[in-house]
Structure formats: C-alpha cells, structure tokens
Amino acid sequence: MPSFYGVNVQSALMLGTAQYPSPAILAEAMRASGAGIATVSLRRESGIERAGQDFWAMIQSLGVHVLPNTAGCHTVKEAVTTAQMAREVFDTSWVKLEVIGEEDTLQPDVYGLVEAARILTEDGFQVFPYTTEDLVVAGRLLDAGCEVLMPWGAPIGSGLGLNNIYGLRAMRAHFPNTPLVVDAGLGVPSHAGAAMELGFDAVLLNTAVAKSGDPVAMAKAFALAIEAGALAFEADPMEPRDMAAPSTPVMGKAFLA
C-alpha cells in the first residue's frame, strides 16, 4: 500500500468527489472503490444555503483521508491563498497543488507550480504537485520540498489514458524512491492498470468514475484494475520482444510432414 508523507493509505486509488449524479451515489462509489484518499475543493459558500456543510459532513462520514486541491488557480498567489484556506477548513497540511497554465489542456504552469510548492513547503504544507512528466521540473519540485510527484496521464477530464508512456516510465526509473501518482486523464480501468504496471504508487481520477453510466460499478472496476496492475508490477513482467517465440516446446514434436 502506498505511503505519502509518512501516512500509509489503504488503497492505491485516490478518488475525486466532483460531478457525481448525486451525493448518495458519490458516497456509494467512494465505498465501492475502497479509496483511501478523496480529493476535495473549496468554493464560495452562501450564508443562506450553506451547501458545503452537508457535503463536508458526508465526506467526514466516509472515514477517508482528504486531499484538498487548488483547482482553478492560475497564479501562485491564488494557489497559495487557496491552500492556506483549505488547511484551516480541512484541518490537513496536505494539498494537491494545481497551478493551471493553459486553458485548452489545463496543463500546469510548471514555473508557478515550483514557486508555489516552495512557498507552501516552507509554510509547513505537504504538497502533492499536479505536474507533467518533465524530469527537470520533477527535480525542481523535489528540491522545493515535495515528497510526492503527480504527473498527468492526459489532460484533466479527457479520458485519453497514458499519453506518454515513455515519459512516465522514465520518471519511474529516474525517481525510484519517490511516491509517484498518475493524476488526471484516465478514462477506463485498463489505463489505471497500465499505470500501476509501470510501477506507479497510485492513481488519482475523478471524471472516469463520476461521469460513467454506473459510477459505483466503475469505481469497483478501477479498484480491481489497480490491484491487478500493482500485483503485475510486483510479479516482474516479461520483457516484450519484436519477434515471435513459440511457447509450446519444439523438442519432442512428431515428424508428420
């Protein structure tokens, strides 16, 4: 099971809480997934409707770790201030740090990301940075104090899967002792299984479950795929080869020509 900042979690699945058909289905999907970490956010609260209070009570009832995000932040100041507010509300120093740099792909602004990570780490936060598979940026994030890296699989909400398997594999090889999480872009369970087969410690997803036809079943399917992928990685998969190699022994074959 993965460990982040000294905290062992029960599952390699980190599940988002947005876009579900209803709060009840969200809760059921969370339970079906077995996820140990739920991502959450902060948004404006009305003093009349107070909608966030019921949501927070429901999340607390699930007994999972919460990972607040800074989704939608485009500047270092926005992200840092949002993180400060999240730390108080959610009573955790964990933060999924997002500094968005580009609207079409929601690609992280890696320059702002590194700066915000440094500021937050110095302020006592434990930062989970949403980044790319760029090894230089990853190194800067570790220098800034991050002890987890979360490269994207594909653009947020795209469902495209692992767009750059070479880059992710290189990241795993380059940082063998750093917890790595594929965050964003996964669409189906096989994408998550593939990430785990590469040796990633966990995957973080939301839309693929929430926007499926049956979020509860899909949550369970992701959990199974992640378990299978992790087991396969531990079992040391064979090396692929370009040419065929018979699996049935040739020796002893009858001469029938």
Next chain:
Amino acid sequence: MKLTVNGEAKIVSADNLSAVLTELGYGDATVATAVNGSFVPAASRTETRLTEGDQLEVLAPMQGG
C-alpha cells in the same frame, strides 16, 4: 457599510469579520475567509476590521477532483 461578499454587494452593520459572518448567516459553519485577496485565519476574525468596499471571500468544502 457596503462590502463585496463572494462577488455580490452586501450591506452590513457589523465592522469586524467575525460579526459580519454572523450577520450574513454563516454562524458556526465551517468556512475559510479572505479579505482583499489575503487569507484571514479564524483566530484573527474578531480583530479584523472591515472597511467600506472591502472584498470578502467566504469558502467552504466542495466537491473536487
């Protein structure tokens, strides 16, 4: 006093942040606050004086990915 609260104009009579939150109905709600773009911890709300035209953000837990 006129404030902008979560992007909407509000008229309040209280002048410190804690009292303004009570006046606006937040009561004991779990919220975080920022004034003019800067985070104000819960422990500092009573001593935080608001002035005409201040921008107040009141945020609460919400669904996120």
